[in-house]
Amino acid sequence: MAEEVLTLSQHLKVSGVAQDLRRLIVSFAYVSLDAQHHFPKYLRGAAGDKNKYGEAVARLDEWINGYYCDELVKTGLVRKIYSEELRQPLLGSPHAPFIVTIDPLDGSSNINTNNSFGTIMGIYRDDLPQAGRKLVAALYKLYGPLNTLVYSAGNGSHEFVKHYDGSGNAQFLLLAENVKLPVKGEVFGVGGDPLDWSPKFLKFAKDLFRVEKLKVRYSGTFVADFSQILHRGGIFAYPQTRSAPRGKLRLTYEAAPMAFILEQAGGKSWDGSRSLLDAKALDVDARTPLYMGNDYLIEKLKKALGKRG
Ligand code: F6P
Ligand code: MN
Secondary structure, eight states: OOOOOOBHHHHHHHTTOOHHHHHHHHHHHHHHHHHHHHGGGGOSSEEEEEOTTSOEEEHHHHHHHHHHHHHHHHTTOEEEEEETTOSSOEEOOTTOSEEEEEEEEETGGGTTTTOOEEEEEEEESSOSSOOGGGOSEEEEEEESSSEEEEEESSSOOEEEEEEEOTTSOEEEEEEESSOOOOSSOOEEEEOSOGGGSOHHHHHHHHHHHHTTOOEEOOOSOHHHHHHHHHHHOEEEEEOOOSSOTTOSSBIIIIIHHHHHHHHHTTOEEESSSSOTTTOOOSSTTOBOOEEEEOHHHHHHHHHHHTOOO
């Protein structure tokens, strides 16, 4: 007899996730099942706008932001949405239980090369500013050859993959429960200009090849590179550089939710002083140096940089 595989909704229920949170995650997952289906309509031409960081907005960036924000508001479960693509937070239902952060399209430079990109979402009960440790759940979607969703509601990190049933209806089925980073890391990906890294960090990165024998894997999409670390172990970093002392990635939209998922999977995160879950920024758009991976590699990095934190 075929083994019974849990749907996302069943998994949330048997894991004892609070009912309102379950509804929000399932509603998001449900609309996200269809998102990829619409992508081809939004590939040609640029939106012509610049976002709040002065970066060109792709048409798909603009569409996917509207798609997810509208659907999240419609759930009636969201008080406010902080989106990387919105200048101001979007107000939902005033008495709704959740505050949501979203990076609607992570890895825009991979759209026209048809490489993987993703969506990152964080869910809080109290309004920002908050440290990532206050997240009640985080999830990411990876639109690759497979359409996957990973969530954590503080109950481990779990991966689901989109399937079609016999009637052509799509759903997320459990692929890997309680994912843990392998004990020994296999791959690393580091962003930024190596000539701009500090000499200590450069030496650390060289040792990842020479001493740790890791293989380099860097896609230009944080979600995709993170997925490699989650499954194969190793380290992903977008470090502080001389010209960008705050690195590139955003604490609220990118680093905090992914650190939540990572630490639930037994990995460690660091911003150069503390876990990325303990960092708190008053500015929702603040960047952060970012280091994520196996515990032993993060410890090695701290020693290499002469830090304790
Ligand atoms: O969201 C920012 C982002 O696109 C991440 O997905 C990715 O890790 C990083 O920027 C890539 O930056 P770069 O093009 O500098 O390597
Ligand atoms: Mn991003």
